[in-house]
Amino acid sequence: MIIKIESDKNEFIKDVSKLQQKKYRNLTNQYLVEGPHLIKEALQAKVLKKLFFVNDIDFDFVDSYQVSEKVMKKLSSVESLQGIIGVCEKKSQVFLSDKILLLDNVQDPGNIGTLMRSAVAFGFNTIVADSSVDFYNDKVIRSSQGAVMKINLINMNILDFIERNPDYRYFVTDLRSNIFLEDHDLSYNKIGIILGNEGQGVSDDVIRSVSNSLKIRIQDMESLNVGVAGSIIMYEVYKRGIKL
Template sequence: MNLSCFDGKVITSKDNPSVKLFGKLMTSKKTRMQYRMFPLEGVRLVFDALKSNAPVRRIFITESALEKNREKLEEFDCSEIDFTCISDELGDRISGTDKTQGIFAQCSFTERSEELGNLKKHGRYAVLYQLQDPGNAGMIIRTADALGLDGVIFSESCDIYNPKVIRSTMGSIFRIPVFHDIPVDDIFLAMNNAEIDTYAAVVDSRAQDIKNTDFNNGGGIFIGNEGNGLPTEISEKCTYKITIKMSGNTDSLNAAMATGIMMWELMKFE
């Protein structure tokens, strides 16, 4: 990749139109939806996106970061990416972290809604319904990637392109299929077409203990809102109800932790 475009061209003003757009993408879901783009920050996230051939459209890099990462950037064919060199001071201003690494990017949404009709037969999926916490969402995506799930599906949940979600995934957002803003009825239809049994994760002593659940034919596990769980109308639509039987001194788990346990059990039979 030719980086000569940086020579002598350093943006210092926060009022530069491209910089202003990046700032809005960092803070506004409305802007992200309007432009169908989301922001990345940090060496690991940006290079994970490049390694995964994600649709990166623009890279901002500070003078200091360019000096450190020039050789690494030149390993990639990024002829379709707009590169903008910014001052170190401007990098500090647009950063969403306490200590910036000086490299940022804008990436287009990965549109997967059409792929929902082609879920893997007897596949293994986590379905997050009305999940609201960005940290939980990002951790679940990262855990699903680590365990080898076929995908994560979001319905009526938080914005998966929120910078907090993206940071929490540690790059897994680029390595595992993630479906977002999918109507729940479409999910049940796709699961049925792919011959995937659906499992409602509930807090109910009458539900089947997940440790005794047979996932040999895959499954789609539905996880609900952090405070309220799955609505009755959703859990009743699922093939089975499952729960984590607890014998300690607590009766509930963090949503990301509970989902991680369930995904582990789901993948034991793969």
């Protein structure tokens, strides 16, 4: 039986809508996803817990609620409603993959989501970022195109992580480096790629703690977008791994 909810004053709906805030996502270990594409991904990844929709849907889900437009608007974080929203649970972190992406103060949610998408596509199944980064922000989730459900996400200080995991070979991206990406041997069993802030790059503390640096060869521009730069590096690591 599908439960119907008409009023956006409904206490249950009010509670669910609190998941738009980082505080409640952290408290409950849950987050919201919006639109048919992400709902499909959530079903496949077996992380969907509750489903809210306006018009009839063509599949069964046990914890389902048919809601009014008003309720959907209350739950949604975008202007143009997609008519379907789900509550997902964060996956617990059980492993560290051999290839890891580390984000040192990357700020833009679109960049973080894009990097997640590329990370999954190139086999970097763990992302580490400082605790200030909210991996479950709605913009991050949208740009990740569902990658958020397929990847191991760790909030930890980058320096602490490096210190506790010395068996990885870390590479820091640094525009002042004199070694180009293509000149590096990237065939390590365990590799960590460190990307920095959109404006300032990787912080000096982190650069000092890592012995290898690299940059991508470019012309006529100061730098690439960090989502692009990180993706190109992960592409190179992945491609060389395939060829071995």
